Amino acid sequence: xxxxxxxxxxxxxxxxxAITEKDGAAACAALAPDTAVELEQSADKPCAEAILDENxxxxxxxxxxxxxxxxxxxxxxxxxVFLGVFPAGWRVVAAGCTxxxxxPYDWVLQGG
Numbered sequence: 137x138x139x140x141x142x143x144x145x146x147x148x149x150x151x152x153x154a155i156t157e158k159d160g161a162a163a164c165a166a167l168a169p170d171t172a173v174e175l176e177q178s179a180d181k182p183c184a185e186a187i188l189d190e191n192x193x194x195x196x197x198x199x200x201x202x203x204x205x206x207x208x209x210x211x212x213x214x215x216x217v218f219l220g221v222f223p224a225g226w227r228v229v230a231a232g233c234t235x236x237x238x239x240p241y242d243w244v245l246q247g248g
Contacts, residue, residue, distance in 0.1 A: 141201035144208035147226040148217035152195035160184030168220055168227040171247030192232045218246075 151166035164172055164183035172183045179186035196213030208219045208226065216233040219226045230246035 140203045141208065141210075144203065144219045144226045145198045145201040145210045147219060148210040148212065148215075148228060148231070149195045149198065151217075151228050151231065152192060152212075152215065155187060155190070155192055156194050158188060160186075160188045163187045166228050168222060168229045168247050171227075171229055174247045190232065 147166050151163050154160070154162035154166065161184045164175075164187055167175070167183070167187075175186045175190075176183050179189065193212075193214040196215060198210060198212050200209075200211040202209045206221045207229075208221075210217045210219065215231065216235070217228055218230040218233065220229045221227075
């Protein structure tokens with residue numbers, strides 16, 4: 137992994153760890169702005185509450201992290217997380233992702 141890949145992976149793990157620890161505010165701080173808004177609108181409650189209701193896996197070990205310009209994909213045991221670079225650094229754009237044969241990923245959490 138590169139330094140940028142390590143940084144993206146750290147954010148992904150931090151978000152999933154915060155959810156496991158029931159710290160919704162910390163988990164939402166790791167989300168991309170559009171992802172947080174989408175979550176609040178779909179759940180009709182604040183992000184810090186809504187994210188704890190999402191069916192996201194516990195943080196697993198990082199098996200790979202790939203950076204593509206301003207985007208990153210972090211593969212963990214049990215999850216795939218997509219991130220984007222924002223002024224404040226890497227932020228989670230989608231999580232709880234599983235690959236589907238010849239089709240786009242299936243997402244638990246994603247921004248618009």
